[in-house]
Amino acid sequence: AQKVIQVWSTASRQEGEELTLDCSYETSQVLYHLFWYKHLLSGEMVFLIRQMSSSTAKERSGRYSVVFQKSLKSISLVISALQPDDSGKYFCALWELGIGGIPRTQVVGQLTFGSGTRLQVYA
Amino acid sequence: DPKIIQKPKYLVAVTGSEKILICEQYLGHNAMYWYRQSAKKPLEFMFSYSYQKLMDNQTASSRFQPQSSKKNHLDLQITALKPDDSATYFCASSQDNWGYEQYFGPGTRLTVL
Numbered sequence: 001a002q003k004v005i006q007v008w009s010t011a012s013r014q015e016g017e018e019l020t021l022d023c024s025y026e027t028s029q030v031l032y033h034l035f036w037y038k039h040l041l042s043g044e045m046v047f048l049i050r051q052m053s054s055s056t057a058k059e060r061s062g063r064y065s066v067v068f069q070k071s072l073k074s075i076s077l078v079i080s081a082l083q084p085d086d087s088g089k090y091f092c093a094l095w096e097l098g099i100g101g102i103p104r105t106q107v108v109g110q111l112t113f114g115s116g117t118r119l120q121v122y123a
Numbered sequence: 124d125p126k127i128i129q130k131p132k133y134l135v136a137v138t139g140s141e142k143i144l145i146c147e148q149y150l151g152h153n154a155m156y157w158y159r160q161s162a163k164k165p166l167e168f169m170f171s172y173s174y175q176k177l178m179d180n181q182t183a184s185s186r187f188q189p190q191s192s193k194k195n196h197l198d199l200q201i202t203a204l205k206p207d208d209s210a211t212y213f214c215a216s217s218q219d220n221w222g223y224e225q226y227f228g229p230g231t232r233l234t235v236l
Contacts (some may be wrong), residue, residue, distance in 0.1 A: 002165075004165075031222075035224060045213060045227035045230075046227075091165075109171045109173070109179075110156075110168040111156075111158075111166075
């Protein structure tokens, strides 16, 4: 079963609008982090923003912010004032502490990715 | 200047051959990773290295062997190539493997004929 689910495979908006991209995840770990990445047409995968499960702060980075609903196991990426350069594929990813809270020495850093949402922004 | 270099960008190989994918990072990171993205599939984690030690191997096949000659290098050797190995292979790095954001290279697109 997929651990990270991005329901919408595509989205499109006009320049200047705001967009929310949804992601849901499954984990039994107490500590985990969630990440959003953007995959450019050039092939580059760009880190956008991180949300820690232990944080209640509303994470924000420039025009990117997240809506984290921990009880629903949901995290949304909000992109404000959309620009044509925001076009690309957006991925949600999950990092978990480990299995059953095993010690740090066995943490491996694996990211589990969703299938992505391709965004097209029109001028 | 690019912070994570992957070479080559494109690679075409014949079935049964062997190839090495190169990855170098200049971010001063201690952890490095390989991921694979096959057609119509999400990125899949393959290997994790921390301080040049293998932390995890999620690849079922021993045909995939990571090689770390230096702290900032993590190459991927693939032997006995199969058409199913066709994919884009991404190298990534992070400060350590304790939940820090990972930075990705531009990928190597491998096609096996």
